[in-house]
Amino acid sequence: MSESPAALRRRAAELRRLIRHHEELYYRRAAPEISDRDFDRLVEELQRIEAEHPELVTPDSPTLRVGGEPLAGFAQVAHEPPMLSLDNGYSLDDVRDWAGRLERLLPEVRPAFVAELKIDGVSISLRYEDGVLAQGATRGNGRVGDDVTANLRTIRALPLRLLGKPPARLLVRGEVYLPRSAFARLNREREEAGEALFVNPRNATAGAIRMLDSRAVAARRLSVLTYAIADGWNGGGQKAMLEQLAAWGFPVHEGWRYCPDLPAVEACIAEWRDSRRDLDFDTDGVVIKVDDLALRERYGATARSPRWAMAFKYAPEQGETIVRDILVQVGRSGVLTPVAVLEPVFVGGTTVQRATLHNYEDLARKDVRVGDTVRVERGGDVIPKVVEVVLERRPPGAAPFELPATCPRCGAPVERLVGQVAWRCVNPACPAVVAESIRHFVGRNAMDIEGLGDERIEQLLAEGLIRDYTDLYQLDRDRLATLKGWGGKSADNLLASLAGSRHRDLHQLLFALGIRHVGERTARLLARHFGSLEALAAASEEELTAVEEIGPIVAASIRTFFADPRQQARLAALAAAGVRPPAVPVAPRPERLPLAGKTVVLTGRLAHFSREEARDLLERLGARVAASVSKRTDLVIAGEDAGSKLDRARELGIPIAGEDELTRLSP
Numbered sequence: 079m080s081e082s083p084a085a086l087r088r089r090a091a092e093l094r095r096l097i098r099h100h101e102e103l104y105y106r107r108a109a110p111e112i113s114d115r116d117f118d119r120l121v122e123e124l125q126r127i128e129a130e131h132p133e134l135v136t137p138d139s140p141t142l143r144v145g146g147e148p149l150a151g152f153a154q155v156a157h158e159p160p161m162l163s164l165d166n167g168y169s170l171d172d173v174r175d176w177a178g179r180l181e182r183l184l185p186e187v188r189p190a191f192v193a194e195l196k197i198d199g200v201s202i203s204l205r206y207e208d209g210v211l212a213q214g215a216t217r218g219n220g221r222v223g224d225d226v227t228a229n230l231r232t233i234r235a236l237p238l239r240l241l242g243k244p245p246a247r248l249l250v251r252g253e254v255y256l257p258r259s260a261f262a263r264l265n266r267e268r269e270e271a272g273e274a275l276f277v278n279p280r281n282a283t284a285g286a287i288r289m290l291d292s293r294a295v296a297a298r299r300l301s302v303l304t305y306a307i308a309d310g311w312n313g314g315g316q317k318a319m320l321e322q323l324a325a326w327g328f329p330v331h332e333g334w335r336y337c338p339d340l341p342a343v344e345a346c347i348a349e350w351r352d353s354r355r356d357l358d359f360d361t362d363g364v365v366i367k368v369d370d371l372a373l374r375e376r377y378g379a380t381a382r383s384p385r386w387a388m389a390f391k392y393a394p395e396q397g398e399t400i401v402r403d404i405l406v407q408v409g410r411s412g413v414l415t416p417v418a419v420l421e422p423v424f425v426g427g428t429t430v431q432r433a434t435l436h437n438y439e440d441l442a443r444k445d446v447r448v449g450d451t452v453r454v455e456r457g458g459d460v461i462p463k464v465v466e467v468v469l470e471r472r473p474p475g476a477a478p479f480e481l482p483a484t485c486p487r488c489g490a491p492v493e494r495l496v497g498q499v500a501w502r503c504v505n506p507a508c509p510a511v512v513a514e515s516i517r518h519f520v521g522r523n524a525m526d527i528e529g530l531g532d533e534r535i536e537q538l539l540a541e542g543l544i545r546d547y548t549d550l551y552q553l554d555r556d557r558l559a560t561l562k563g564w565g566g567k568s569a570d571n572l573l574a575s576l577a578g579s580r581h582r583d584l585h586q587l588l589f590a591l592g593i594r595h596v597g598e599r600t601a602r603l604l605a606r607h608f609g610s611l612e613a614l615a616a617a618s619e620e621e622l623t624a625v626e627e628i629g630p631i632v633a634a635s636i637r638t639f640f641a642d643p644r645q646q647a648r649l650a651a652l653a654a655a656g657v658r659p660p661a662v663p664v665a666p667r668p669e670r671l672p673l674a675g676k677t678v679v680l681t682g683r684l685a686h687f688s689r690e691e692a693r694d695l696l697e698r699l700g701a702r703v704a705a706s707v708s709k710r711t712d713l714v715i716a717g718e719d720a721g722s723k724l725d726r727a728r729e730l731g732i733p734i735a736g737e738d739e740l741t742r743l744s745p
């Protein structure tokens with residue numbers, strides 16, 4: 079039964095309101111009321127409605143956050159006023175000198191200040207028109223930047239529509255950043271895939287914000303904080319401005335302090351010196367601004383930076399300690415990561431006992447040896463790192479570290495793959511690799527099996543109940559129930575969850591298998607293209623590279639996986655255990671399809687097809703069905719009562735067809 083248009087419109091509006099409400103709770107108040115999954119369900123429901131009724135899409139719909147079609151390049155945006163940078167200071171003396179300069183400029187005033195955390199990200203400028211996000215741009219050279227609106231829309235912390243009564247035109251400045259937690263996850267994934275790691279969250283952010291495919295940006299989980307209104311405000315000083323930003327619904331970090339005088343500024347710098355470590359973003363300092371806007375005008379600016387503000391930067395904290403040992407950890411794909419075990423040392427607010435050496439090359443370059451005295455730093459990065467060796471203090475006889483020729487967990491040989499920095503254990507049955515691969519298999523975006531945390535996986539391995547993820551489906555309820563810390567209920571829950579996982583979607587299974595280079599997105603593309611595990615397993619490298627976005631490296635990795643007898647045995651075991659994803663309708667060889675490579679937009683009411691059927695048909699014919707008309711649209715199929723999309727297609731001179739075109743193409 080289909081719902082009436084009015085009911086759907088109401089439901090869409092309600093969903094938008096709910097989604098905004100929960101985004102607000104999650105991103106601005108850090109007080110979510112529903113689970114991530116329930117949140118995703120709301121978004122998915124709205125997406126479904128909008129896909130079937132594109133006329134219900136609004137410019138501020140949260141579904142725009144999932145990203146749109148890739149761009150060929152970025153348009154340029156002129157910044158007016160320009161985006162200036164700040165003069166830096168590195169000590170309290172520098173701060174006092176700066177205040178002294180202000181005093182000499184205007185001896186008769188004693189300015190009050192606002193001190194804010196300096197967010198270490200990428201600065202952006204946001205234009206809102208009538209309260210709706212109209213454009214977002216990078217800083218660029220300060221005068222001209224890139225239009226990255228589609229990418230910024232994917233950032234859930236950023237309001238697409240403002241609360242209250244903002245002015246018709248508003249220009250806001252802020253900083254996009256990658257939360258530390260998201261950064262850690264990103265690097266973990268890259269490590270598994272044998273890809274180069276990002277040095278810090280800022281680099282990862284800068285890379286993400288300039289990606290041409292906004293759907294890939296959405297996967298990065300960027301966030302944003304705002305700190306200035308550059309146009310559209312005449313209501314008071316910096317303090318009032320921050321309060322107003324928050325009232326309109328912008329994320330503003332609550333770490334700002336109103337400082338009536340310089341000692342208050344110094345107190346703020348002292349306050350954040352240690353506690354900044356607990357933030358979920360990197361900050362290397364405090365920005366100090368004169369509060370009063372009229373005064374700012376009088377102090378003025380140089381070509382590069384305003385005189386009324388400065389950035390105080392904390393020195394990265396370092397400590398010296400001794401390397402007791404160098405361990406080698408083994409990850410899911412067998413990648414070996416050296417870790418220095420340190421004599422505990424207090425650095426940057428915590429006791430550091432371990433420091434990562436990223437990879438073997440990093441270790442060899444720094445030539446860290448057991449017994450060495452090293453300088454460790456805990457800068458923005460959560461994980462402390464070894465900066466350098468204090469060579470004068472190297473004990474006699476300290477030997478260069480040699481990467482073991484065999485895996486430290488299982489003793490199998492290690493090898494280095496061509497073109498990769500990482501060394502790997504070649505043994506797919508290595509206990510470290512096995513534990514990690516099970517962890518991956520049961521993960522939320524993979525087979526989504528609940529009730530199997532790290533400890534339980536280790537326990538099942540230690541008890542000999544499993545040796546591989548395929549064994550999970552053979553677990554015996556009564557045996558589980560007798561395990562330490564289990565009981566009948568946990569055993570039943572796990573078995574129920576395992577039973578449910580037998581029919582996960584194909585893309586989830588593909589991701590769960592842990593094929594190197596096949597992340598969530600690639601798994602979806604493959605599922606859609608091949609439709610079944612069997613078809614994918616039978617695909618040649620050539621057929622694989624014919625899939626959009628699949629290059630030779632990924633194709634080769636998929637071939638290697640399916641050609642591996644051990645993996646074949648695993649797949650057979652999964653099939654025997656009843657793991658069978660529902661079939662995905664597929665298109666045959668896309669290049670031969672009548673609408674291959676074409677972008678089609680559906681609009682209006684169709685007499686003989688439901689929206690879903692029309693979309694399915696077009697996709698099976700090789701088309702990409704888009705929600706809105708743009709220059710890149712190849713064809714618009716208009717049913718009855720088509721509205722603004724049809725107008726737009728006419729405006730842009732895009733070919734328009736009627737429903738009969740669908741009937742004609744339909745097999």
Ligand code: IVH
Pocket residue numbers: 161162163164194195196197198199200201202252253305306365384387389
């Ligand atoms: S105010 C006219 N406030 O730092 C200067 N900037 O070195 C306007 N930044 O380009 C900037 N946090 O990207 C300001 N609370 C904050 C900031 C901040 C980070 C960045 C911003 C700016 C750079 C200046």
